[in-house]
Structures are given as structure tokens and as C-alpha cells.
Amino acid sequence: DVKVTQSSRYLVKRTGEKVFLECVQDMDHENMFWYRQDPGLGLRLIYFSYDVKMKEKGDIPEGYSVSREKKERFSLILESASTNQTSMYLCASSLKPPANNEQFFGPGTRLTVL
Amino acid sequence: ILNVEQSPQSLHVQEGDSTNFTCSFPSSNFYALHWYRWETAKSPEALFVMTLNGDEKKKGRISATLNTKEGYSYLYIKGSQPEDSATYLCALNSGYSTLTFGKGTMLLVSP
Numbered sequence: 001d002v003k004v005t006q007s008s009r010y011l012v013k014r015t016g017e018k019v020f021l022e023c024v025q026d027m028d029h030e031n032m033f034w035y036r037q038d039p040g041l042g043l044r045l046i047y048f049s050y051d052v053k054m055k056e057k058g059d060i061p062e063g064y065s066v067s068r069e070k071k072e073r074f075s076l077i078l079e080s081a082s083t084n085q086t087s088m089y090l091c092a093s094s095l096k097p098p099a100n101n102e103q104f105f106g107p108g109t110r111l112t113v114l
Numbered sequence: 115i116l117n118v119e120q121s122p123q124s125l126h127v128q129e130g131d132s133t134n135f136t137c138s139f140p141s142s143n144f145y146a147l148h149w150y151r152w153e154t155a156k157s158p159e160a161l162f163v164m165t166l167n168g169d170e171k172k173k174g175r176i177s178a179t180l181n182t183k184e185g186y187s188y189l190y191i192k193g194s195q196p197e198d199s200a201t202y203l204c205a206l207n208s209g210y211s212t213l214t215f216g217k218g219t220m221l222l223v224s225p
Contacts, residue, residue, distance in 0.1 A: 004157070031211050033212070035215075040217065041217065042203070042215050042216060042217035042218055043203065043205075043215040044215075045212060045214075048211065048212060050211055058212070090157075090158070094211070096211060097209075097210070097211060100146060100163045100165075100207075101146065101148070101163075101207045101211065101213060102148065102160045102163055103148075103158075103160070103205075103213060104157075104160075105157040105158045105159075106157060107155075107156070107157050108157070
């Protein structure tokens with residue numbers, strides 16, 4: 001059974017803190033993604049990675065960075081958390097094309113920045 | 115940034131009602147269209163991946179159709195049940211690794 005796990009379901013941090021969100025998949029997928037979901041805005045892509053050590057900016061990369069040192073793990077980093085980064089963060093993975101790009105999602109991390 | 119539109123934004127129906135939602139997308143950027151169901155406190159799960167114009171897919175009481183020439187897809191739920199309550203997302207694949215998601219339709223089915 002395919003599985004994507006995220007390190008925390010809920011996280012509370014203070015403004016200015018460095019925050020790490022971890023995502024692990026056990027499906028040997030090449031692609032991994034980080035999204036944030038906000039009311040009325042839907043899922044927005046922050047960063048994605050198509051291979052180890054490779055990363056690409058998504059639609060809203062500002063204020064974030066990522067790390068992919070191993071195929072199964074993709075980390076999202078908030079270098080200096082701000083209140084406008086309070087959101088639900090979702091990780092996903094998929095096979096690389098020409099597969100159908102179905103993405104498998106983790107349960108999400110609800111981050112609150114005070 | 116591609117524009118994927120979903121309507122309605124939310125929907126409240128009674129158990130047993132049939133319902134449908136719309137996803138529209140730029141037809142010139144089409145490679146595949148995905149539908150996901152996202153239940154509260156769970157992960158989004160794929161319902162359908164559709165690639166061919168005129169395609170129709172079905173899973174139980176849920177079905178979807180695709181029109182790539184005019185750029186829209188419909189999702190139908192026949193005889194809605196409370197367990198169908200969720201946010202339904204469509205996502206456009208333009209031929210690359212990423213998906214562009216619509217904002218979703220939130221469905222609430224009351225007993």
C-alpha cells in the first residue's frame with residue numbers, strides 16, 4: 001500500500017524560527033512536491049523535485065527552501081517563519097513521466113506561526 | 115500560471131440527491147485531467163485520471179466526463195450519501211511533472 005508520511009500533523013512556531021517539515025515516501029517515486037493550502041486559494045505548489053538533489057520552484061517559492069538528499073525524503077524549510085506562512089502544508093509524490101502523474105499525498109501538517 | 119476553474123465553490127445537498135460539479139481549463143494546455151477527493155482530516159485521494167476527449171470514467175456512484183476541445187470536465191455523484199462529503203479537486207497536467215489544481219468544490223451531504 002502506497003504511503004506518504006509527514007513528520008508532524010500540527011506544529012506551532014514563533015516568528016523568526018527556522019522550521020523544518022519532513023516528508024517521506026515509500027513508493028520509490030522520482031517526483032516529490034510541497035504544496036500549501038489556504039481557504040479560498042486551493043492547493044498551491046511551493047517547490048518540487050524530480051530527482052535526488054534536484055529542485056524546481058513552483059508558483060510560490062518565496063520564503064521557502066527545500067532539500068532532497070535521499071530519494072525517499074523531501075524537506076521543506078522555512079528559514080525565518082512569518083505569520084503569513086501559517087497554513088496547511090501537503091507533501092506529495094509521483095512517478096516521473098510518461099506515467100500518468102497521479103500524485104499521492106501525505107496527511108498534511110497544519111503550521112501555525114505566532 | 116494556468117487557470118483551472120471549479121464551480122460551484124460549495125454545495126449542500128440532501129442524502130439521495132444527485133449532483134455534479136464543473137472543472138474548466140485551457141484546452142490548449144491539455145495533457146491529462148485529474149480528479150481528487152479530499153475528506154476532512156485525510157489525504158487527498160485520486161478518483162480519476164482522464165486523457166482522451168469524450169472519455170467517461172466511473173467508480174461506484176461517481177463518474178466523470180471530459181471534453182478537451184472545449185476545456186471542461188464534469189464530475190457526477192448519483193444518490194449522494196453523507197460519506198461523499200468532501201472537497202473535490204480537479205487538476206490539469208500540461209505534459210510536465212506538475213499539476214495545476216483548481217480551488218475545489220466543497221460538498222456537504224446532509225442525512
